Structures are given as C-alpha cells and as structure tokens.
Amino acid sequence: MKWRAAAGFALGAVVLFGVAPAVLSDFRLSLLAKYLCFALVAVGIGLAWGRGGLLTLGQGVFFGLGGYAMAMHLKLADAGEGNLPDFMELYGQLDALPWWWRPFANPVFALAATVLLPMLVALALGTLIFRRRVRGAYFAILSQALAAAMVILLIGQQGTTGGTNGLTDIEGFFGYDLDDPVNQRMVYFIIAACLLGLLALVRQLMHSRYGELLVAVRDSEERVRFLGYNPATVKLVAYVAAAGMAGLAGALFVPAVGIISPALIGIVPSIEFVIGVAIGGRATLLGPVLGAVAVAYAKTTLSERFPGAWIYLQGALFVIVIAVLPGGLASLARLLRRQPHGRLEHP
C-alpha cells in the first residue's frame, strides 16, 4: 500500500502547489489558505477524537494560543522597537509593555511559542485529567469549559489582549508586507507545505505501534491497562500532538487572515472544528481535511447570503451526519462498494 500513499501524496502536492494557485484568483487563494488552517486543526482532532476517542471541544484554545503568540510578535514588529502596539496606545492605560509581552519581540521565541505553548497547556491539563481517569463526556465538558474560560479571560483583559476586537490590522510578516498579493501567495504556500508535511507525519504515527495502541485505548481502555500499558500516556500524546497542530494552524491563520480574536476561538468555533472532521470521516487521515475545507467553504458561501439558512444547515449536519453516518463520508464510499468488511470501522 506504500505506493498508493506516495501517489496520493504527490497528487495532493500537485493540487495544492500547481493547480490551486493557477486557477484561483488571489482572493480565492487567500480564502483557501484560511480553510487549510482549519484543515490543520482538523487533522489533530481526527487523531485525538477519531483514533483516540478523545472528544476535544476546546481546540479553539490551542488555535488561539498559537494565533495570539504569532499576532503578538507581528504587532510588536509592526510597531517597531520601543513602541507600544497601536491598540495599547488607543486604550491608553499602559505606558510600558507588560512583562509577558516582552519575550514575544524575539522572533525565535515567538515562533517556538506558537507550537510549544499550546502543547505545554495540553500537557499540563491532559496529565491532570487522564492520570485520574477522567474521561468520556467528562473530558469533553472540561475541554469546553477551558474554551469558555479562555475567551472570558481574553475579553476581560482588554488593555493587554485587545479584548473583544482581538489583535487586528497585522501588516507585516517577518519583514514582508502582507498587503502585497505575492506575499499572500507565499503565506499560502507555507500553509500548504505545513499541511502536507503534517499529514505525512500523522500518517506515520497512525501506522506505527503507537497508532495501534491509540485505537486500542479508544476501543477498550481497561484491556490496554491490563496488558501493561498506561492509557493515560497514550492519550496524552495524541492530545498534545493535536494541540500542537492547532497551535501551528492558529499561527499560520494570523498572516493569512490578518486578525485573531476571541470570536474565532471560543466555544462555538471550537465545536465547529469538530463537525468538519465528523463529516469527512473522523478516523481517516484525509477525511478531516476534506471535511474541514468543505464546511469552511460552505460557511463562507452560504452565510454571506443566507445567514439563517447556514445555521439550520449546520445544525442539521450535526444531527444527520453523526446520528446516521458516524463514519462520515469516507464510510459512505465503503458502504456503497459493499465490501465484506464495509462495516463501520469505529462507530
């Protein structure tokens, strides 16, 4: 099966690097860049939820940590050495940069923080939760409560986080002007490369011994424990990896879209990440990617013209896909082919 994976990978590279930039207008291409960021989050959710059974309803937190880390650095770079970012002067309560902003002036620190900060938070929370065998719905609720707390915290500290508005009007990206379409194209290529690279990594992970163990933990945690493994560690790896991917996605989202705000990372967007994964096929590698892109595309197209209709459609998707087709569209293809092992792999 190895050549098939390689062929699929090559096809993906051709589509993302060759076809899409050639056919799509600059505007469409930057939209696609945004969708691919959501797809990055979805790959992580597919790993944690589809393979590991960890329904994480708080990926927005990690997306936001990555996004804010990146945006803080870019804001500081935009403002120039020694100046405060524009919004801080606007709200006017500060005469000096808060201490926790200072390290983000260093580009290396900021870039590392976009991925490591979410992973550290996930590591701390995951260790505490999984070690005590808090799981299932309890874990889902806690992850959602984390998203709620994070948003309220960001909004409450308006003077240093930009509050409800978030961090906006980001102009430069490590010396490149983001208004220039050529540089927007570069950002798109970076995002596409990250997505392809991570897909290859996650595929390796899924097919490794660890990947088998993760599925085993999802399907029968107690048996895995009796076999001598520690399910807490297995789950922790998937959760931290998913958090890192969400953080990277958030960091790339900022130059692609030019804003990060609480509205993009709260309870509602966090659970919206999940629906794309469910539609595509939660336990597959590519399903989450395609599902996330399709949902994001449908949202942009529909919600502009018929905002009410989009919400009805979204609600109906949650109900119908998850109740009727828990394996997502990926399982539909298999059901139609009527293969003997066409039974849902993991309902």
Place this chain on the structure above:
Amino acid sequence: MTVVASQLFTGISIGAVLLLIALGLALTFGQMGVINMAHGEFIMAGAYTTFVLQSAITDAGVSLLVAIPVAFAVAGAMGVLLEFLLIRRLYARPLDTLLVTWGVSLLLQQLARDIFGAPNVQTRAPEVLTGNTRIAGDLTMANNRLFILGLVVLAVAALTVALRLTSFGRRIRAVVQNRDLAAVSGVPTARIDRLTFFIGSGLAGIAGVALTLLGPIGPTMGTNIIIDAFLVVVVGGIGHLRGSVIVAFVLGVLQSSVEYLTTLSVAKVAVFVAIVAFLQWRPQGAFTLRTRSLA
C-alpha cells in the same frame, strides 16, 4: 460583615439557578449517560414562554405564576420529543449524543431567532419583586433573588419527594442503580427514560422562568450558563441529588466571591482551576453511586 453576607447571598442565588439547570442534567446523565447540549435551549424555551404569557395576560404577577407550570410543561414536552426522536437511538454512543444535541441546540436557537427576532426581549417583573427586603441592620436582599431561592427550594423539595416516595420515583432510582436488573424486574425502562427526560427538561424550563427576573431573554441565553451547569454535574457526581445541590451552591459562592475580590474573567479561570484540582482528589465527583464496574 454585611459585605460578606450579601456576597454569600448573591452566590447562593447564582447557585440556585445553576442547581435547577444542573438537576435536570444530573438526572438524565445519571440515568442514561447522555449529555444533552440542547438543555440550554429548554431554558430559553421557558424564558420565551414567560415572555409570551406576559404579552397575553399583561398582569406581570399572574403571568409569572402561570408561567412556572406552563414552562415546565413546554420544556418537558420538548425534552420528551428530543428523547423520542433522537436520543434513544444513540444511547450506546454518549459522545455522539453530545454532538447531535449540539446540532439540535443550533436549530432551536435559529428557530427562536426567526420567531422572536434576534434582539433580546425583556419581561416586566411584578412590582413586589422589584424592591429589596431588609433582613437585619444594613443587610438587604433583592426580592427577585429571594423569590428565585424560594422557587428552587420548592422545586428541589418536590423532586426529592417524587424520587423518594412515589412509585415512579422508585422506578427511576431502580433504573439509575441497575438498568438491566430493573428491566428484568418489570420496570418499563424506556418509559421511565422518557419520564426522566420530561422532568429534567421541565426543570430547565422553570430555570428559564427564573432567569427572566434577572436579565434579558435571547436566543443564545442558554449557551453560556449550560457549561457552568455541566461543571456542577461533573464535580457533583451522578446518581445522588445532594452532590449537585452542594456543588451548585459552592460554585455559586466561589464564583461570586472571587469575582467580588478580583474580576469576572479571573473568577471564571479560578473556578476552572479549582475544578481540575478537585478532580485530582475525587475524579468521580463529590458523590457517586458505588458500583463494581470498571468504566
């Protein structure tokens, strides 16, 4: 001293509303293991019921009293419908139920927006409930909060009596403790599940009536408060009502006192940290049914 007492009272009244919502969740989660994200929209349904009744009856006091049983019935009926159409098909997949009911909650919110409009609406409180009552010295308590507290005490008492002394209450407890054994003993578990859903959702409807006294009514009013209520269930444990009762009041007081000392945003984070710390000590929640099962 007065400050402490009045903060305590505010905390208790926050906890009281939380308790009404969490009781319904604890009942359904304890008995069927499902997380109903649309529970928040039953609160909204109760609140809009109050609004509609007040437009029809006009007298604020009468309409409020009428709204309590009507909201219970409306929200309860919605709960039964949801259970019958969707949830009972998904009992084997609790996490999927969570996502399906989230979809239902989106649908209900948009429905409310289409019927009542996107902006918030408001009800008038009856005059008796707008003032304050002096308890002792400088200590005063808002009448609407006292009314809510009384309402919650009544509801919890009624629920306790129903669960302890009636035959259907005994059946509910039997199903919670051991579903299979209850079924072979002749308890109609499917019907009992539906009844539990009716009661649990109805309590959310009553919570909706109470919330109209505290703030505006809007399509998304249920979303934020529902998470706090879920946390009450997670910390309180399932299978015992007293877990929810104690935890709801503790969380309410904790939240309001931290908020008084610092800010709302810090209070939310502090409560979350406190909950994770508490789960280190008691991962199954404060009170739980003792079983021999591993899961």
